[in-house]
Amino acid sequence: MQNESMTAAPRHSLRRVFGKFCDLLARKLPFIPSKFRVFLQRLHGVNFTDWRTVFIGEDVYFDSIYPERITVGRDVRLTAGIRVLTHFLDTQFVPQPGRPFRFYVGDVVIGEGVFVGTAVVFAKPVRIGDWAVIGANSVITKDVPSCAIVAGAPAKIVGYRKIQ
Numbered sequence: 001m002q003n004e005s006m007t008a009a010p011r012h013s014l015r016r017v018f019g020k021f022c023d024l025l026a027r028k029l030p031f032i033p034s035k036f037r038v039f040l041q042r043l044h045g046v047n048f049t050d051w052r053t054v055f056i057g058e059d060v061y062f063d064s065i066y067p068e069r070i071t072v073g074r075d076v077r078l079t080a081g082i083r084v085l086t087h088f089l090d091t092q093f094v095p096q097p098g099r100p101f102r103f104y105v106g107d108v109v110i111g112e113g114v115f116v117g118t119a120v121v122f123a124k125p126v127r128i129g130d131w132a133v134i135g136a137n138s139v140i141t142k143d144v145p146s147c148a149i150v151a152g153a154p155a156k157i158v159g160y161r162k163i164q
Helices: 014-028 034-044
Strands: 070-072 085-087 103-105 108-110 125-127 150-151 156-160
Touching: 014 034
Parallel strands: 070 108, 108 125
Antiparallel strands: 085 103, 150 156
């Protein structure tokens, strides 16, 4: 059972509306350079260790409720169609009148030198270790160790990278 203080609630503010607009531009404009996408996502609230070294492909979605809970390290490559979520359904919650669901929040931390394939979904609070590789169409529900190669839904370790 999750602590009630960690449950997610939508925020309705001018800052959130501005962030969603920046996210929309970053996701849907087809001919903008990756660095401009990263810049827009920084305005949206996503944290980057060194934004100048990050590549973001088209239609990469960062959570619009809590983008500040996402951290992306140096030399990261995020290919097209990725979904990074920071709020998640609490499956242990007992429905109540007027509140059929409860969501909780968590941090998503992507380490340095990580490559994320097309259409990956980050579906739980996770930490991705440095130099990890995540295969296309994977669903990330657990932490990924450094240098691991993961694939599948849910993602499982299929090998390790050799880093010198």
